Amino acid sequence: MSRVRVADLSFQALGVVKEPQFCFVAGALAGEEIEIGPIYGRKKFPQADLLRVVKPSPSRQQARCQHYDSCGGCQLQHLHYPEQLSFKEQNLRYQLSRFAGLQSLPKVEVLSEQPFAWRHRLRLHQRGGRLGFFAANSHDLVAIERCEIATDGINGLLAWLGPLVAEQSQHISQIELLQDEFGQLALATQGLSPLPQDWGPQLLQSAPVANLLWWHQVSTQGKGQGLNNVYGLHSQQLHPGQHWLRYRLGELEFQYSPLYFTQVNLAINKAMVAQALDWLALKGDESVLDLFCGMGNISLPLAKQAARVVGVELSQASIEHAQHNAKRNQIGNVQFQTGDLFKPRGQWLRQPGSVVVLDPPRKGAAEVIAALDWSEVEKVLYVSCNVSSLAHDLALLLPKGFALSRLSAMDMFPNSYHTEAMVLLTRVN
Numbered sequence: 001m002s003r004v005r006v007a008d009l010s011f012q013a014l015g016v017v018k019e020p021q022f023c024f025v026a027g028a029l030a031g032e033e034i035e036i037g038p039i040y041g042r043k044k045f046p047q048a049d050l051l052r053v054v055k056p057s058p059s060r061q062q063a064r065c066q067h068y069d070s071c072g073g074c075q076l077q078h079l080h081y082p083e084q085l086s087f088k089e090q091n092l093r094y095q096l097s098r099f100a101g102l103q104s105l106p107k108v109e110v111l112s113e114q115p116f117a118w119r120h121r122l123r124l125h126q127r128g129g130r131l132g133f134f135a136a137n138s139h140d141l142v143a144i145e146r147c148e149i150a151t152d153g154i155n156g157l158l159a160w161l162g163p164l165v166a167e168q169s170q171h172i173s174q175i176e177l178l179q180d181e182f183g184q185l186a187l188a189t190q191g192l193s194p195l196p197q198d199w200g201p202q203l204l205q206s207a208p209v210a211n212l213l214w215w216h217q218v219s220t221q222g223k224g225q226g227l228n229n230v231y232g233l234h235s236q237q238l239h240p241g242q243h244w245l246r247y248r249l250g251e252l253e254f255q256y257s258p259l260y261f262t263q264v265n266l267a268i269n270k271a272m273v274a275q276a277l278d279w280l281a282l283k284g285d286e287s288v289l290d291l292f293c294g295m296g297n298i299s300l301p302l303a304k305q306a307a308r309v310v311g312v313e314l315s316q317a318s319i320e321h322a323q324h325n326a327k328r329n330q331i332g333n334v335q336f337q338t339g340d341l342f343k344p345r346g347q348w349l350r351q352p353g354s355v356v357v358l359d360p361p362r363k364g365a366a367e368v369i370a371a372l373d374w375s376e377v378e379k380v381l382y383v384s385c386n387v388s389s390l391a392h393d394l395a396l397l398l399p400k401g402f403a404l405s406r407l408s409a410m411d412m413f414p415n416s417y418h419t420e421a422m423v424l425l426t427r428v429n
């Protein structure tokens with residue numbers, strides 16, 4: 001055991017100790033004096049356990065979650081919420097100045113909503129008949145009875161389902177619990193085999209709400225496939241009838257099934273799309289290309305203000321949702337198509353229009369940035385869930401004649417270290 005001072009907070013929200021030996025300490029805050037255990041782990045990533053906080057930071061608070069010390073889901077519950085926002089803002093500034101080569105940055109506009117009960121979908125793993133999350137950097141299950149960042153409806157489902165899952169542990173490896181904006185609850189289970197026929201109706205009868213929606217997905221690709229990887233999954237609908245989850249963006253209503261990508265924080269999603277519309281300030285004559293468009297979350301609100309929108313996305317099912325939602329909302333000036341944007345092909349590469357929206361997964365959008373003809377593009381709106389790939393992509397985009405004019409840190413994932421960012425690039429030459 002040794003007593004050390006925490007010099008800084010890493011971008012993954014780990015305390016950084018520099019003296020007498022460099023190491024990372026989860027749960028420690030910058031400026032604190034702490035006691036740590038022996039250093040372990042890889043040479044490039046030495047870690048030590050936090051044994052005691054001797055002199056706490058004034059920014060430290062008691063974590064609300066009973067599982068916080070063992071669960072790997074949240075990393076920042078012990079930091080006051082306003083400081084969490086500053087941490088994310090600084091992280092964004094650091095990554096952009098270091099890796100996008102930007103010396104001066106516009107003011108960071110911060111979007112935040114409530115730090116707890118914001119998660120409208122929650123994915124849990126099943127091991128040994130118990131439901132939970134994995135501990136940080138491991139596949140050890142931490143059984144969860146309640147999750148403070150999830151909505152109350154999801155916590156109600158979890159309390160009911162936890163004991164029942166033990167009976168069907170051979171059929172269920174993961175569970176996703178959802179609550180939509182209007183309170184509708186849904187369940188998506190995933191396993192390597194279909195559920196027994198009688199189990200669905202029995203379980204639905206004992207559910208805490210009468211109209212629970214439930215899909216079971218059978219993986220055809222073997223163990224370890226996440227629910228997001230829906231391409232190799234066969235879906236079994238266990239509730240009767242045709243029902244959807246829903247959310248609203250202004251005058252538009254989106255319907256969705258739990259099986260495909262949707263934003264997890266509905267309040268921040270509303271603020272994010274409103275900010276995108278505000279920043280782009282479309283006049284009505286623009287052609288917009290929305291890449292990684294999902295189910296049209298950004299494309300459809302933009303289509304209300306542009307001449308036309310083309311949306312491209314890998315998931316056929318998301319494209320079908322986008323088309324369905326365009327039709328329901330009577331939007332005719334939008335066209336959606338499937339395409340793998342990591343191997344981009346298509347006419348739209350040569351004629352992207354005057355506005356391009358990029359909202360890629362964590363890996364970023366390097367391939368499509370390289371392939372697209374940017375010469376006629378006036379504005380680029382980039383939404384990112386990974387500030388590191390954002391910085392690298394900006395280093396590719398800015399030399400194509402753009403300047404960074406707006407910058408925002410959006411707290412899509414409060415209490416975690418993850419930072420969602422939005423930037424607006426405008427043509428300078």
Ligand SMILES: C[S@@+](CC[C@H](N)C(=O)[O-])C[C@H]1O[C@@H](n2cnc3c(N)ncnc32)[C@H](O)[C@@H]1O
Pocket residue numbers: 261262263292293294295296297298312313314315318339340341342343359360361385
């Ligand atoms: C961060 S989400 C954004 C979705 C949408 N813009 C929204 O606001 O909901 C990223 C999207 O990229 C899609 N995607 C992942 N890999 C892709 C690929 N190789 N080509 C095209 N789309 C991909 C995902 O299916 C997902 O819909």
